[in-house]
Amino acid sequence: MPQIKEILVSSNPWWKEEFGSGFKDREVYKDIEKYMPLPQIIAITGLRRVGKTSLMYKMVEDGIAQSTDPKNVVYFPFDEAIAGDIRQVLKEYEELMGVDIGKGHYLLLLDEIQKLDGWENQLKAVYDRYKGSLKIIISGSESLFIRKMSKETLAGRIFEFKVDTLSFSEFVSFRSFNPKPVGLHEKELKKLFDEFSRSMGFPELVDVTDRAIIRKYVRESIIDKIMYKDIPGLFKVEDPAILDSLLNIISEDPGQIIELNSLATELKVSRHTIASYLSYLERSFLIRKLYNYSTNRRKVERKLKRYYPAMISVDLLFRDDDHSKSRVFEWQMVTQLKAEFFWRDPSKNEVDIVMPGNPPVPIEVKYGKLDTSGLSAFMRKFNVGKGYIISREKEESITVDGKKVTAVPAFKFLLDTHKARLTLRK
Numbered sequence: 001m002p003q004i005k006e007i008l009v010s011s012n013p014w015w016k017e018e019f020g021s022g023f024k025d026r027e028v029y030k031d032i033e034k035y036m037p038l039p040q041i042i043a044i045t046g047l048r049r050v051g052k053t054s055l056m057y058k059m060v061e062d063g064i065a066q067s068t069d070p071k072n073v074v075y076f077p078f079d080e081a082i083a084g085d086i087r088q089v090l091k092e093y094e095e096l097m098g099v100d101i102g103k104g105h106y107l108l109l110l111d112e113i114q115k116l117d118g119w120e121n122q123l124k125a126v127y128d129r130y131k132g133s134l135k136i137i138i139s140g141s142e143s144l145f146i147r148k149m150s151k152e153t154l155a156g157r158i159f160e161f162k163v164d165t166l167s168f169s170e171f172v173s174f175r176s177f178n179p180k181p182v183g184l185h186e187k188e189l190k191k192l193f194d195e196f197s198r199s200m201g202f203p204e205l206v207d208v209t210d211r212a213i214i215r216k217y218v219r220e221s222i223i224d225k226i227m228y229k230d231i232p233g234l235f236k237v238e239d240p241a242i243l244d245s246l247l248n249i250i251s252e253d254p255g256q257i258i259e260l261n262s263l264a265t266e267l268k269v270s271r272h273t274i275a276s277y278l279s280y281l282e283r284s285f286l287i288r289k290l291y292n293y294s295t296n297r298r299k300v301e302r303k304l305k306r307y308y309p310a311m312i313s314v315d316l317l318f319r320d321d322d323h324s325k326s327r328v329f330e331w332q333m334v335t336q337l338k339a340e341f342f343w344r345d346p347s348k349n350e351v352d353i354v355m356p357g358n359p360p361v362p363i364e365v366k367y368g369k370l371d372t373s374g375l376s377a378f379m380r381k382f383n384v385g386k387g388y389i390i391s392r393e394k395e396e397s398i399t400v401d402g403k404k405v406t407a408v409p410a411f412k413f414l415l416d417t418h419k420a421r422l423t424l425r426k
Contacts, residue, residue: 014070021057046163047285077111114140120153165201168414215314251309254331293341293354326367349377
């Protein structure tokens with residue numbers, strides 16, 4: 001088992017030599033930067049392998065560039081199996097460097113902190129003691145604030161930022177492709193969008209196209225570690241195999257409406273177990289839950305929910321039939337737009353995504369033929385004048401019952417997300 005001092009020396013190369021993070025721009029980093037000058041702790045959460053550690057290395061690089069002494073920047077990963085706590089890490093650092101953290105300005109980055117028992121109280125004590133001299137950054141592979149205690153212990157002392165998988169714009173940047181002007185590169189961008197789907201937005205899969213490698217990466221680097229290590233460490237899971245089966249059901253059929261009683265009967269467990277396991281998967285960022293849109297919040301909670309996986313089935317991802325491609329396309333847009341609502345009425349009129357607002361914005365996702373029936377029903381019911389179709393490549397304006405429906409290719413929409421979202425809210 002490595003000792004704290006050994007980990008400190010091996011994990012902080014900038015103490016001995018010049019350091020470059022090799023960071024590729026992430027949209028979330030612009031949000032985080034604004035909070036760096038404030039005294040509060042910054043917490044970076046998100047699914048495994050989405051690039052949280054890379055963000056921390058970027059903070060190291062920027063801190064040094066902004067005149068922080070490299071030896072005053074301390075990174076410590078808790079993914080190493082060690083006995084100890086945060087105070088011991090700081091004590092070992094002070095002895096190693098011959099410094100007093102209470103005197104001066106220091107940057108402390110603690111990676112995978114959720115693996116440290118009682119991290120919340122330890123962090124609170126360190127923050128309160130060294131406030132003003134120590135800026136603290138922490139990361140966790142799931143939401144660090146699943147437990148109510150965590151929120152209460154650190155209330156007022158912390159800002160949380162969730163790191164998602166890559167956006168399409170980030171993926172294009174990672175591939176070192178300049179997409180402007182978009183009209184000049186439509187052919188290339190359509191191809192890149194297909195490749196983007198197969199990466200599932202993971203930085204380490206940006207240049208990988210082999211099905212076997214993608215399957216092994218997703219299974220062993222992400223799913224198995226969360227299912228059999230992270231979740232059981234946070235919750236009481238009596239049967240991890242059932243948890244795995246539940247995730248597989250959602251991954252192979254993204255966007256299905258889950259009926260708890262039916263699924264409980266299928267998996268031969270209680271309804272309560274299904275509800276609890278779905279909650280565990282959602283809190284660990286493995287699935288996304290969409291509510292059936294209503295202007296009545298009570299009805300929203302009572303209605304059936306639709307579930308999408310963070311990572312779609314690799315077999316589905318590589319199928320060539322239009323139905324499978326359509327399912328993948330829908331999953332991708334729900335994920336990219338961070339959707340929270342869909343809509344379905346008793347007559348089974350449906351809209352894939354509803355962005356809440358006044359008025360709400362209905363969005364249909366269509367891989368092939370454009371269909372406005374669901375949008376039309378929604379716009380009539382909620383007295384909405386505009387609807388949108390995100391297509392694979394079609395671009396046109398359609399008038400339905402005096403209401404306007406705008407179809408836009410996904411790659412165009414996602415390359416100008418800010419403008420597009422402003423448009424949707426008009």
